[in-house]
Structures are given as C-alpha cells and as structure tokens.
Amino acid sequence: xxxxxxxxxxxxxxxxxxxxxxxxxxxxxxxxxxxxxxxxxxxxxxxxxxxxxxxxxxxxxxxxxxxxxxxxxxxxxxxxxxxxxxxxxxxxxxxxxxxxxxxxxxxxxxxxxxxxxxxxxxxxxxxxxxxxxxxxxxxxxxxxxxxxxxxxxxxxxxxxxxxxxxxxxxxxxxxxxxxxxxxxxxxxxxxxxxxxxxxxxxxxxxxxxxxxxxxxxxxxxxxxxxxxxxxxxxxxxxxxxxxxxxxxxxxxxxxxxxxxxxxxxxxxxxxxxxxxxxxxxxxxxxxxxxxxxxxxxxxxxxxxxxxxxxxxxxxxxxxxxxxxxxxxxxxxxxxxxxxxxxxxxxxxxxxxxxxxxxxxxxxxxxxxxxxxxxxxxxxxxxxxxxxxxxxxxxxxxxxxxxxxxxxxxxxxxx
Amino acid sequence: xxxxxxxxxxxxxxxxxxxxxxxxxxxxxxxxxxxxxxxxxxxxxxxxxxxxxxxxxxxxxxxxxxxxxxxxxxxxxxxxxxxxxxxxxxxxxxxxxxxxxxxxxxxxxxxxxxxxxxxxxxxxxxxxxxxxxxxxxxxxxxxxxxxxxxxxxxxxxxxxxxxxxxxxxxxxxxxxxxxxxxxxxxxxxxxxxxxxxxxxxxxxxxxxxxxxxxxxxxxxxxxxxxxxxxxxxxxxxxxxxxxxxxxxxxxxxxxxxxxxxxxxxxxxxxxxxx
Numbered sequence: 001x002x003x004x005x006x007x008x009x010x011x012x013x014x015x016x017x018x019x020x021x022x023x024x025x026x027x028x029x030x031x032x033x034x035x036x037x038x039x040x041x042x043x044x045x046x047x048x049x050x051x052x053x054x055x056x057x058x059x060x061x062x063x064x065x066x067x068x069x070x071x072x073x074x075x076x077x078x079x080x081x082x083x084x085x086x087x088x089x090x091x092x093x094x095x096x097x098x099x100x101x102x103x104x105x106x107x108x109x110x111x112x113x114x115x116x117x118x119x120x121x122x123x124x125x126x127x128x129x130x131x132x133x134x135x136x137x138x139x140x141x142x143x144x145x146x147x148x149x150x151x152x153x154x155x156x157x158x159x160x161x162x163x164x165x166x167x168x169x170x171x172x173x174x175x176x177x178x179x180x181x182x183x184x185x186x187x188x189x190x191x192x193x194x195x196x197x198x199x200x201x202x203x204x205x206x207x208x209x210x211x212x213x214x215x216x217x218x219x220x221x222x223x224x225x226x227x228x229x230x231x232x233x234x235x236x237x238x239x240x241x242x243x244x245x246x247x248x249x250x251x252x253x254x255x256x257x258x259x260x261x262x263x264x265x266x267x268x269x270x271x272x273x274x275x276x277x278x279x280x281x282x283x284x285x286x287x288x289x290x291x292x293x294x295x296x297x298x299x300x301x302x303x304x305x306x307x308x309x310x311x312x313x314x315x316x317x318x319x320x321x322x323x324x325x326x327x328x329x330x331x332x333x334x335x336x337x338x339x340x341x342x343x344x345x346x347x348x349x350x351x352x353x354x355x356x357x358x359x360x361x362x363x364x365x366x367x368x369x370x371x372x373x374x375x376x377x378x379x380x381x382x383x384x385x386x387x388x389x390x391x392x393x394x395x396x397x398x399x400x401x402x403x404x405x406x407x408x409x410x411x412x413x414x
Numbered sequence: 415x416x417x418x419x420x421x422x423x424x425x426x427x428x429x430x431x432x433x434x435x436x437x438x439x440x441x442x443x444x445x446x447x448x449x450x451x452x453x454x455x456x457x458x459x460x461x462x463x464x465x466x467x468x469x470x471x472x473x474x475x476x477x478x479x480x481x482x483x484x485x486x487x488x489x490x491x492x493x494x495x496x497x498x499x500x501x502x503x504x505x506x507x508x509x510x511x512x513x514x515x516x517x518x519x520x521x522x523x524x525x526x527x528x529x530x531x532x533x534x535x536x537x538x539x540x541x542x543x544x545x546x547x548x549x550x551x552x553x554x555x556x557x558x559x560x561x562x563x564x565x566x567x568x569x570x571x572x573x574x575x576x577x578x579x580x581x582x583x584x585x586x587x588x589x590x591x592x593x594x595x596x597x598x599x600x601x602x603x604x605x606x607x608x609x610x611x612x613x614x615x616x617x618x619x620x621x622x623x624x625x626x627x628x629x630x631x632x633x634x635x636x637x638x639x640x641x642x643x644x645x646x647x648x649x650x651x652x653x654x655x656x657x658x659x660x661x662x663x664x665x666x667x668x669x670x671x672x673x674x675x676x677x678x679x680x681x682x683x684x685x686x687x688x
Contacts, residue, residue, distance in 0.1 A: 128511050132591050136507030139500045140562060147559030148525065151537040158536060165539065215429050226429065228674045233436050235666040237620030239637045240659050244443050247652045253451035254652075255442050261454035292436060300681045338682045342527050342564075349529020352622040355641060370531030377535050378627075386535055393532035401524030408520045 152394055159391045164383030177388040187389060190367040197283055197368070198347040204287045205343055206336060209294025214324060216295065217302050218310075227299070234293040242356035245285050246272065272358050278365045282354055289353075290346070294339055301335045302328060334408070341404045345397050369393055440663075447656035468657035475654050476639055483662065486636040489550055489625075490618040493557035497618075498611045500558065501565035506595060508566075509573035510581075519570055523682075526564035530623045538627040548632045556628055557618045564617075565610050571683055572606035573599070609680035612673045616666055636662045 128136070159178070162171045181187050216227055236244065248255040250270030260267055271277040305328065313323045329336075351370035354360060360367040360375070369389050377386025445451070449465035472479050508519060537556060538547065546552030580602065584594045600607065622637035629638065640658070643650045650658075670677065 128507065128591060130511075133507045133511040136503045136591075140504030140566060143496070143500050143555070143559045144525070144562055147537065147540075147556050148528075148533070148563070151533040151540055152528070154540065155533055155536040165542070212432055215425060215432065224674060226433065228671055228677070229433060230436060231670060231677075232440055232667060235616060235620075235670060236440065236659075236663060237622065237637055237640075239622045239640050240620075240662065243640055243643060243655055244439065244659055247446075247655065248439055248442060251652045253446065253453070255439065257454055258452050261452075267454075288436065288439070296677075297680075297682055300678045301683055335681075335683055338523060341523055342682075345524075345527025345529055349531040351529075351531045352637070352641075355622075356643075370529065373531060373535070383535070390532045390535055394528055397524070397528045397532065401521070401527060404524060405520045409517070 155387050155391050159388040162384055177384045181385055181388050186364050187372055189364045190369045190372045194348055194368045197350060198344055201283045201286050201347050202340060202343045205290045205294050208287060208291035209298055212295035213298040213302050216299055230292045231296050233289050238352035241289050242353055246357050273362055275362050278358055278362055282366050286353055297339050301332055305331050337407055344400055348393055348396055443656045444660055446653050447660040449653055468653040471654040472658045475650055482634050482636050482639045485633060486619055489553045490615050492554040493618045494611050494615040496558035497562040497565050497614050501562045502569050505566045505569035505573050509570050522563045522567040530560060534623045534627050541628050547628055548630045550633055552628055553625055556624050561614045561617050565614055568610050572603055605676040606679040608676045613680050
C-alpha cells in the first residue's frame with residue numbers, strides 16, 4: 001500500500017498516470033491533506049484496475065463509489081471524466097495501460113453456437129455460423145481435395161512402390177526410386193538447370209515487371225490500351241511460345257535471321273540450339289512471357305500509392321530510382337512476395353516452355369525435372385522414377401511455401 | 415518544367431521500346447501467318463505478298479483444328495465456371511466466418527503455386543481409375559481444381575476489402591446466406607469475379623499438361639494439337655504453324671480486350687493496408 005500524491009495544478013496540464021500504481025493503492029483527486037488514510041478527503045483506494053471514475057467530494061465524507069467496468073466504458077478510450085473538474089487532469093494513462101484495462105474489462109462474448117437464433121453472432125458480427133461456413137467451403141474442399149491434394153498424396157505414396165500403369169504386382173520398394181533418381185546424372189543436371197532458371201528468371205521477371213508497371217503508373221492518353229497490349233505476351237501459352245520462338249529464332253524468314261541480316265552479320269543457327277546459350281535463351285523467353293503479367297499484377301497496387309508521396313519525393317530531389325526504392329518498393333513488398341511465390345512455383349515446374357523449343361537439349365542443357373519426369377514416365381516406361389522426380393518438385397514448392405507463409409503470418413496476425 | 419517535359423519524352427520513348435520488345439515477336443508471327451515474310455537473300459531484304467492461304471492450310475494439315483478450338487473453348491469455359499463458383503463460395507466462407515481462417519489463406523497461394531507437372535502423373539492415374547480419362551468432364555474437373563486455389567485467394571482478397579455494411583443490413587432484414595450472396599455480395603463484387611474468371615479462362619485455355627496426360631485422342635485440345643505439330647512424323651511449315659498460333663491466340667486477345675475495364679480488379683493483394 002502506498003499513497004500517491006499529486007501536486008498538479010488544477011487546469012490545463014496533461015498529466016501522465018503516475019507509474020507504478022497498482023490495485024489497492026491510494027489515489028487522490030486533489031493534493032490530499034492526509035493521503036495515507038483511506039477515505040481521506042478526495043482520496044480513495046483503486047479497486048478495479050481502472051482509474052476511479054467517481055470521486056468523493058472534498059466536503060462530504062461519503063463512501064467513495066468506484067465505477068464498475070461496464071460495457072460502455074470498456075469500449076471508450078478515455079476513462080470517464082471524474083465529477084470534480086480538478087480531478088480530470090489525472091485521467092490520462094499511457095496507451096499500453098489503457099489497452100490492458102480494456103482487455104481486462106472486455107466482456108467475454110459467448111462463442112457462436114451455430115444456431116440460426118444465435119443473435120449475437122448474426123446481428124452484431126454479421127458473420128456466418130460454423131455449419132454455414134462448412135457448407136460454403138465443402139465444394140471447394142471436395143474438388144481441390146480430390147483432384148489436387150489427393151494426387152499429390154498418391155504420388156508421394158506410390159513413389160515408394162513400383163506402381164506403374166502396366167504393373168501387375170505392387171511391391172514396396174522403399175526409397176529405391178529416389179536413390180536411383182539421385183544417382184542419375186541427367187536428373188542432377190535437370191535440378192541444377194531449374195535452380196539456375198529460377199534464380200535468374202524470377203528476379204528478372206520481377207524487375208522487368210516492376211519497371212514496366214512504373215512506366216504505366218501515372219496516367220497518360222491511351223494508357224488503358226497500352227496496358228492491355230502489354231499483357232499480350234502472357235496470353236501466348238507456354239507451348240505456343242515454344243513453337244513461336246522456335247521459328248522466330250531458327251527458321252528462314254525468322255526474326256533472328258532477319259536481325260542478323262539487317263546488321264550484316266553472318267547467319268547463325270538458333271541460340272536455343274547452341275550449347276552454352278540454350279538455357280539463357282529459355283530464360284529470356286520466359287521473362288518475355290511473364291514480365292508483362294508481373295506488371296499487370298503490380299500496377300493496381302502501385303496506383304493505390306497516394307500521388308502526394310511521389311510529389312513529396314520529387315520536391316525532396318529524389319530521382320526515379322530513389323523513389324522506386326524508398327516509396328514504391330516498401331508499399332509493394334507483400335504483393336511482391338506473393339507474386340514471387342507464384343513465379344517460383346511456375347519456374348520449378350518448367351515443362352511446356354522447353355518441350356518444343358529445345359526438347360531439353362542440346363544435350364541436357366535445358367532439361368528440367370518436370371520434363372525429366374515426363375520423359376521417364378511416358379517415354380522411358382519408368383513411371384515410378386517419373387513420379388518420384390515430380391514429387392521432389394512438390395517438396396521444393398512446399399518448402400518454399402512454408403517460408404512464404406511464415407513471411408506473411410506477421411501481416412495476418414498484426 | 416523543361417525537366418518534366420524531358421521526363422515525359424523519356425517515358426514515352428521507354429514505353430515505345432517496351433511495347434516493341436513485347437509485341438514484335440507476336441506481330442512477326444501474325445505477319446508470317448498472312449504470308450508476309452522477309453527474303454534475306456536480297457539486299458535490302460524484300461517482303462513477300464500477303465495471302466490468306468496459310469489459314470486454309472491449317473485445316474489441311476490439322477483437319478480437326480476447328481473441333482479442337484471448340485473443345486478447348488467448352489472445356490475452358492466449363493472449368494472457369496466451376497472453379498470460380500466453387501472458389502467464390504469458399505472465399506466467402508473464409509472471409510465472413512467466425513472461425514479465424516485468414517491464417518490458412520496464404521496456403522491457398524502455395525497450393526496454387528505447385529506446378530501441374532508435379533502431380534499430373536498420379537492425377538492421370540486417378541482419372542483412369544475413375545473412368546474420367548479422355549472425357550470432357552474429367553478435363554473440366556481437373557482444370558477447375560487446378561485453378562480454384564488461385565481464384566479463391568484472389569476472391570478472398572476482394573471479399574475482405576469489401577465493406578460488409580450492406581451484407582449485415584441484408585442479414586438483419588432477414589435474408590439468408592445465399593440470398594445475401596446473390597443479391598448483395600455478387601452484384602457488388604461482379605467486376606472482381608469477372609476479372610478472376612478471365613484469368614482462370616486464360617490459364618485453362620493455355621494449359622498443356624492436363625489435356626496431354628488426361629486425354630488420348632477422343633478429346634483433343636489446342637495445346638496438345640500444338641505439341642503435335644512437330645513430331646517425328648511431320649513438321650509443319652512455319653507459315654501454317656503461325657496461322658494456327660494466331661487462330662488460337664485471337665480468342666484470348668479478344669476476351670482480354672473486351673474485359674479490359676474490369677481486369678485491373680484482379681489483384682493478389684489480400685488486404686488493403688492503405
């Protein structure tokens with residue numbers, strides 16, 4: 001028990017709640033004559049963990065009334081003003097202390113029972129009851145569970161067996177598929193290729209997409225149409241893009257041959273077929289196809305940044321690069337993370353982009369795990385190996401996905 | 415002022431360069447499909463005259479091409495309708511529920527990020543086991559399941575950004591969940607739903623692996639036909655292939671052009687923080 005004495009003037013100064021005050025302490029509205037005595041003039045014991053809301057008048061000696069925490073004042077930020085004008089100077093506490101008070105005084109809402117007569121849940125929260133929620137989620141759960149999650153699980157299970165379409169006798173083979181897979185030098189090359197592919201293509205797609213979106217950010221005449229035109233490369237499917245670039249780069253009358261002729265350089269074979277250049281070509285084509293999509297995804301978020309922030313940056317003398325780094329990037333970081341997750345997943349599964357363009361060649365220079373898996377399962381009649389290779393892609397995406405979810409969790413719980 | 419003017423010109427130049435880089439390959443293909451090709455043996459290169467014969471050749475080289483286009487359109491439209499409906503209901507359940515589901519939403523994106531190649535082999539076995547292989551319903555179901563997580567993620571974002579006052583009012587006035595959905599939520603979110611549907615349609619139309627492994631001759635779709643252009647048996651002439659490319663590309667381009675006003679509602683932002 002300790003008494004707190006205040007020597008605050010009666011008006012115009014905002015006082016902080018005295019630190020170290022606890023339940024049972026004496027608090028006084030005015031400088032008390034004798035603060036040590038409970039019920040001394042203008043003093044009372046703090047009983048409710050909240051700042052007292054009613055004060056005994058300094059003339060009467062009546063029992064002090066302490067306001068019980070009610071719903072109403074549990075949801076107001078400020079304690080109610082005490083009756084005595086001088087006492088209100090006390091009424092401020094640090095925000096943390098106020099939050100603690102609120103948490104302590106908040107009435108516990110009963111959990112939603114799911115009954116349609118559960119008025120609290122329906123009327124005050126406007127929310128769905130648990131059975132309604134389950135019913136809404138069920139079709140999605142059935143569809144995605146059966147056609148997406150179940151195949152992944154079956155893939156995992158069957159990768160430990162010799163299961164294949166023509167296999168009569170099902171046997172457990174343990175990790176044999178995986179050990180054979182990891183011993184295959186071609187798979188090692190494929191894994192290395194896809195790591196290089198992802199590490200180069202994803203940052204390049206994000207950077208080019210970011211630059212394209214920045215070009216489109218502020219309005220100009222014809223922006224709408226430019227924006228849709230920008231999206232066209234993404235509409236070319238990966239397989240069509242493979243067909244297209246195979247000719248643009250390698251056929252007579254193709255773009256590559258024309259450009260070389262224009263520059264008076266001798267004709268060359270397609271860079272997609274040249275050792276050392278093939279992977280770079282595939283990456284470049286993927287960036288050509290995906291960067292516009294990144295721009296399309298980033299642009300709405302970029303437009304939501306208030307234009308005053310750009311004016312401010314300009315007034316402070318920031319150039320385009322500085323503005324992008326200090327204003328746009330921080331605002332777009334969560335979105336960039338999400339887009340990066342999608343792009344990484346796509347890159348790890350690169351299949352149709354190389355199927356026709358290079359077929360994995362020259363040699364194995366553009367072989368990817370997805371193509372390897374397909375070739376093993378369909379063409380080489382080694383279904384279990386193909387499934388195991390594919391499952392390693394799931395594992396890689398799951399690993400990166402876990403990191404992604406960790407990275408976003410802060411946002412959801414904040 | 416002069417600096418600003420210079421900046422505008424610089425931006426215009428950069429935009430023009432970007433547009434050229436992005437579009438020249440497509441334009442080149444379009445020209446080749448019309449028979450306009452350069453002859454680099456002469457100097458300066460000369461151009462051949464335009465013709466529509468290549469489009470007629472597509473029908474000769476790939477007799478079923480028009481059927482494949484129709485199949486692709488039906489399957490993609492069906493998958494889009496199913497995926498968007500199912501994803502919208504799920505997103506609504508997640509966004510308006512009492513149970514704190516927001517934590518699971520990032521996992522939808524992870525699910526959407528898993529490449530098809532990673533599970534298509536067991537999926538094709540599953541389809542064979544349930545006799546859904548090489549049938550339109552099988553392809554539709556598979557495509558819908560593959561695109562639904564992304565659609566649910568996007569629609570959850572739209573739903574959680576939308577103010578719920580009108581919905582609450584409808585609920586208090588006695589509308590049920592489905593009534594509120596049909597009369598309040600869907601009309602208010604229509605642009606977002608349309609944008610999601612367009613993106614899902616493009617993804618379904620362009621997907622190769624699902625029809626490649628789930629169908630076998632009976633149901634044939636455009637991407638599979640394209641992968642067949644170049645096999646050991648035959649290699650299509652470039653102008654004919656270009657014509658086929660352009661024919662399969664035009665529906666998507668038309669769709670995107672027509673829906674350009676709603677497309678910017680497709681955003682991966684889960685919540686608006688500003």
